[in-house]
Amino acid sequence: MKAKILLPILIAALALGAVQAWAQAAVGAPAPSFTLTDTKGAAHALADFAGKPVVLEWTNPDCPFVKKHYGAKNMQALQAKYVAQGVVWLSVCSSASGKQGHYPADEWNRILAEQGSAATALLLDPDGQVGRAYGAKTTPHLFVVDAAGTLVYDGAIDDNPSTDSADIPGARAYVSEALDAVLAGAPVPVAQTKPYGCSVKY
Template identity: 30%
Template sequence: MKGETLPDLTAFGYNYDHFGRDHPVMDQLGGVRVGEPAPDFTATRLDGQQVTLSDFRGRPVVVETGSVSCPMYVSHVESMNALAFRFPDVSFLVLYVREAHPGQSIGAHRDTAQKAAAARRVLDEESEGRTIVVDDLAGTAHRLYGEMPNTVHVIDADGIVAFRAMWNDPPAVEAALRKVLAGQDAGTVRSRFRPAGVPTVLRVLRRAGSGAIWDFVVAFPRLARSHIPGQTPSQN
């Protein structure tokens, strides 16, 4: 029809409604690799100002992906805030991506205002102290960095990826940063899969609302098989 706004099918496909049913098994990290230039991207701060990754060139940057419905991300907020405090010369960014576990209360994003509102809940309810930058509705930046719910990338001052992990591991991030700041190879740092505790999982999924817990329970056996706890190398 004339004047009708057609839905962004790419964005709607990216913002799945049900974790596990609409999302592939998360057993590998794609996107930019260690030793490659970090792809530039544009995102929006919570004050509405647009920023690019290249704005932070000249100092190391830590980019972690997350969402208010992601127990893994929420479980590391306190540790990562402390890390940011200990490394004042490093820029710490939270790239707000699609909802990891959408439910009735916090659903899949259908417009940018909804996504920004969800990101503000991280600030208000989880005391996030790092700079939150919100990806666009289609997940353009997220796709460049592997499309996982809680990845972390350490980028050196020259804009090269020095370390990455499929799941954020704050002690490994600290070890990688120390190597980067000392001019050493951070790609040898090993990361550990550190699952969120049951209380955090339940709190976050209940916040997401009806459907989120059930979807997680159904998908859990496949997730458990894909992520055996223990030491694993950072994915170069």
């Protein structure tokens, strides 16, 4: 009797799990909710930032594409510029334990200081649950959530998929365009692009 009841529940749970496993996030739909702990030990839920635009930036400090944007101080400049305008900037690391980019919190704090990161926080997602829910494919891969909680941008930081920081000034900066539009209350000009970078090390 017990088994009869449990089996459909189990099947439903598995089916739900399969749906939730990869990319629930869709541009134009509410951004998937989450709660993650940052490198200082504080918990952050997406819902905590209701009323403010939020950037989610998947990162891995050892990936050449991430180094391109941090080495040239491009990522830090974007973080500082938009945080100053009321945007919440959350860097997220989904590297699994033992994989490239996975560091304990104190080592992360040293890396963030060395980078001069101006992000609001760096969230640790070692089981990859939030990365999978958003369909985060690469580092970097950026998402913009507007003040109403709607996902309005999913994709690359810019349109030049190289590892050469000399290519940054001439590239079309999709994330800046999306944030400028969100802050002006205008539609995001390009809402979805193919992210480029190293694969997220789930």
